[in-house]
Amino acid sequence: MRAGTASVFRVVSYLEGLSFLVLLLIAMPLKYAADMPEAVAIVGMAHGVLFALFLAGVAVMAVLFRWRLARIAGAVAAAFLPFGPFVLERRIRKDGKEGEEG
Structure with a gap:
């Protein structure tokens, strides 16, 4: 169960980080530069x-x-930073045992 939970968390973490980057780098510019607010509504x-x-x-x-x-606290903070979830996942894998050490 632990390994499966960690795998699901990795996928969600990756998707959350990717969606944040798409929101910042694609949807927001489309909203303001191309007057397409639908992009932010959908991606947001x-x-x-x-x-x-x-x-x-x-x-x-x-x-x-x-x-x-x-x-x-670091994991929560990572969600607010571009590329944060990717860095978090790398640290968790590096530390082993899904990052038991603080």
Whole structure:
């Protein structure tokens, strides 16, 4: 169960990071430069759902793998930074055991 949960979290993390980049780099410029607000509406909704799933995943991972408060805070902060979820995933894989150390 732990490995499956970690795999699902990796996928959600990757998708959340990707949706944030699409929102910032494609949808927002389309809204303001090409007067296409639909792009932000669509991508923004998808990103919002993925953001909520990411935060729920952080909570589940924190409980299952007994993350320290610093790791939890870093994971939440990563969701607000472009490329943050990708860096988080790399650190989790590097640390092993889904990042048990804080």
